[in-house]
Amino acid sequence: MLRRLFLILFVFLGFFNLGVQAQPQYSEHPPLKVDEFKRLEIPKLTNYLVDYADVVPQSLEDSINLDLKKFQDQSGSQIFILTVPSTNPEDIVEYGVRVFENWKAGRAEYDDGVLYLVAVNDRKHRLEIGKGLEGRIPDVVAISILDDVVKPYFVKSDYAGGINAAVGSIKKLILQEELPKPSNSSTTESVDRPLGLFGIFIPLIVGLLIGVVFHPTIGGIVSYALSPVGFIGSIFIALFVFMVASGFRSMADPLTALGSKNGSRTSRGRRGSHWGGFGGGGGGFGGGGFGGGGGGSSGGGGATSGW
Numbered sequence: 001m002l003r004r005l006f007l008i009l010f011v012f013l014g015f016f017n018l019g020v021q022a023q024p025q026y027s028e029h030p031p032l033k034v035d036e037f038k039r040l041e042i043p044k045l046t047n048y049l050v051d052y053a054d055v056v057p058q059s060l061e062d063s064i065n066l067d068l069k070k071f072q073d074q075s076g077s078q079i080f081i082l083t084v085p086s087t088n089p090e091d092i093v094e095y096g097v098r099v100f101e102n103w104k105a106g107r108a109e110y111d112d113g114v115l116y117l118v119a120v121n122d123r124k125h126r127l128e129i130g131k132g133l134e135g136r137i138p139d140v141v142a143i144s145i146l147d148d149v150v151k152p153y154f155v156k157s158d159y160a161g162g163i164n165a166a167v168g169s170i171k172k173l174i175l176q177e178e179l180p181k182p183s184n185s186s187t188t189e190s191v192d193r194p195l196g197l198f199g200i201f202i203p204l205i206v207g208l209l210i211g212v213v214f215h216p217t218i219g220g221i222v223s224y225a226l227s228p229v230g231f232i233g234s235i236f237i238a239l240f241v242f243m244v245a246s247g248f249r250s251m252a253d254p255l256t257a258l259g260s261k262n263g264s265r266t267s268r269g270r271r272g273s274h275w276g277g278f279g280g281g282g283g284g285f286g287g288g289g290f291g292g293g294g295g296g297s298s299g300g301g302g303a304t305s306g307w
Contacts, residue, residue: 029052029054032052032084032085034089038089038090039090039098040084040087040088040089040090040095042098042099042102042103043082043084045080045102045103045292045293046290047065047290048064048065048068048069048072048078048079048080048081048290049061049064049065049068049080049081049163050080050081050082050083051081051083052082052083052084052085053083053084053085053118053120053121053159054083055083055118055120055159055160056083056159056160056163057160060160060164064081064163064164064167065290067167068167069290071171072182073182074181074182075112075174075175075179075181075182076107076110076112076179076180076181076182077106077107077110077112077113077114077133077174077179078105078106078107078112078113078114078293078294078296079105079113079114079116079167079170079171079174080103080105080113080114080115080116080293081115081116081117081118081163081166081167082099082115082116082117082118083117083118083119083120083159083163084117084118084119084120085119085120085121086119086120086121086122087117087119087122087124088122092117092119092122092124092125092126092304093126093304095117096115096117096126096128096302096304097128097298097300099115099117099128100113100115100128100130100297100298101297101298103115103292103293104292104293104294104295104296104297105130105293105294105296106130106132106133106293106294106295106296106297107294107295107296108294108295108296108297110130110132110179110180110296111130111131111132111133111296111297111298111299112130112132112133112174112177112179112296113130113133113293113294113296113298114127114128114129114130114133114137114170114174115127115128115298116128116163116166116167116170118159118163120159122306123154123306123307124304124305124306125146125150125154125304125305125306125307126146126302126303126304126305127142127145127146127166127170127302127303128298128301128302129142129298129299129301129302130296130297130298130299131296131297131298131299131301132177132179132296132299133173133174133177134299134301135177136173136174136176136177137170137173137174137301138301139301139302139303141173142301142302142303143303143305145166145169145170145303146166146303146304146305147305149162149165149166149169150162150163150165150166150307151305151307153165154307155307
């Protein structure tokens with residue numbers, strides 16, 4: 001009797017366990033809507049990787065976003081990634097073009113953006129290439145990235161690994177293209193040396209000012225500024241002024257960086273609360289250094305494949 005009781009209990013627990021495992025895993029994102037023209041909703045651009053299909057672990061998603069931010073700072077080009085469960089009722093090519101034009105990947109003057117679109121349930125993915133990169137990433141190279149680099153990961157359902165591999169290949173190709181560097185890199189030198197050429201004239205200016213105080217005549221001013229005492233004193237005063245100016249700047253830099261980090265933490269939020277409607281405008285500033293699309297457009301080039 002006791003054996004039967006244990007057997008019934010064991011069978012009951014087995015069915016209960018199967019029932020728990022069979023519960024559907026709901027995505028944190030609401031389903032994308034379809035408008036009256038049978039066009040699928042375009043998620044709002046909030047970062048370089050918008051993982052609407054929830055196939056990339058959060059830690060790797062953060063790493064990819066940081067990597068693509070550094071890449072944009074270095075090269076000026078933008079790589080955007082979108083994963084969705086499906087593009088139905090649209091074809092992935094049409095949807096990819098609309099997403100690219102909506103997100104405006106790349107700089108407007110160079111069209112150096114790339115969109116990598118993955119439709120997980122459709123088992124299809126597409127590379128949409130900006131006009132300025134079609135010479136470096138022609139269709140035959142794009143299809144090679146999809147089939148030779150990414151597909152081995154995707155057939156094993158390793159979507160995070162495949163996306164990461166695609167990013168690496170695209171970055172290497174873009175860096176081989178001779179495109180102008182971002183404009184902010186040219187201002188770095190002047191920011192690092194705030195006094196510039198003005199520092200050369202500081203000793204003379206300070207010497208003349210001291211001369212005004214101690215020597216009321218013009219001749220006295222000039223003679224004091226050019227005298228050994230006046231000149232050496234001017235140099236020491238100039239060095240003091242320079243060190244004070246540099247010290248203020250060095251103290252300000254960590255505070256600026258700290259404010260920027262805090263801003264990125266506050267503005268990140270969870271995915272799913274920022275999704276927009278049917279294609280009006282590219283993404284705005286999402287915090288943490290992400291400033292949305294740069295105004296680039298697609299040249300219609302690229303490749304589509306499956307796995």
